[in-house]
Amino acid sequence: MQRGYAPFLYFVAVLGLEAAMQKECRIIEALQNKLTYQQRLQYMKHYFPINYTMNVQFEEVLRVANITRLRDQSVGELSLRYLWLSVNSQVLLKIWAVLPEKHPSWEYTRDLCYLFEQLTEEYENYNQGNMDANVWDVVEQLVSSDAGSSRKAVYPKALLDNCVKVMLMLYSESCK
């Protein structure tokens, strides 16, 4: 009798995962619409003083090259997405934190933070426990105290440029 349920439960689980992926893709689409080159230029470059940099952790500068290297080490796609998500959630919160509430980039950055928050929620509901060990190490390094991690001065726009490039790399196939 119990065995009879197995295909049905599997079917429900697959449906659930698919619905989750669709939701994830909708958030990614919203992010893409908010992270166009023009908006990054306006809100993260034109509205900041010339040569203004953010002091971020070394691990928060996540470039396409880092993802390529991790893929070569056979790190799974789910883990890479979680890494990208964790890094950029934190980066955006840091940018938001340096903006006064009446700064013209404040609302834009808050909206991005909310989208990342939604994505994290969605992600953690469905994919937790599927992380590669080396990705966990980086994520833990990020969420733990900053002490001990080397720092880097990076332009806010450069941080969002990295965010977009890696997003396209990780999602363009599964969120066509």
Place this chain on the structure above:
Amino acid sequence: MQRGYAPFLYFVAVLGLEAAMQKECRIIEALQNKLTYQQRLQYMKHYFPINYTMNVQFEEVLRVANITRLRDQSVGELSLRYLWLSVNSQVLLKIWAVLPEKHPSWEYTRDLCYLFEQLTEEYENYNQGNMDANVWDVVEQLVSSDAGSSRKAVYPKALLDNCVKVMLMLYSESCK
């Protein structure tokens, strides 16, 4: 015959100086209208990242207390005004220089720079050569290379707050 012209020439000169003072006061009024607390707050605080500071020369932080001390040393009012003018012309150019052309404080700062340029022109036409030696020293220090002068990190709004306070101190009597 030449002696007969003297009172007339003196009269013309006095008229000229009065007309110059009126023009100076009109520029001061325009500056006051552009330097209200609300505008300083908006353009120099809300539109900058939190804790953003400008690296200025020690002499560019010209406070009411500095003017009081110079007055106690019998430095004349014309010299004090020229000092205030020189310091703040340079401070505003420095703020303008860190702003991208599409930054929401760019136009505001440019307008202030223009007003200071007009005031300097007006001032130099009528008052040159009447400077106290110690004021000249400070002005020369400002316009010469920065090397050798100690530096200070100051908030842009704090620089304009000093500018306004000293302006009111120096002009409220003669530009009622």
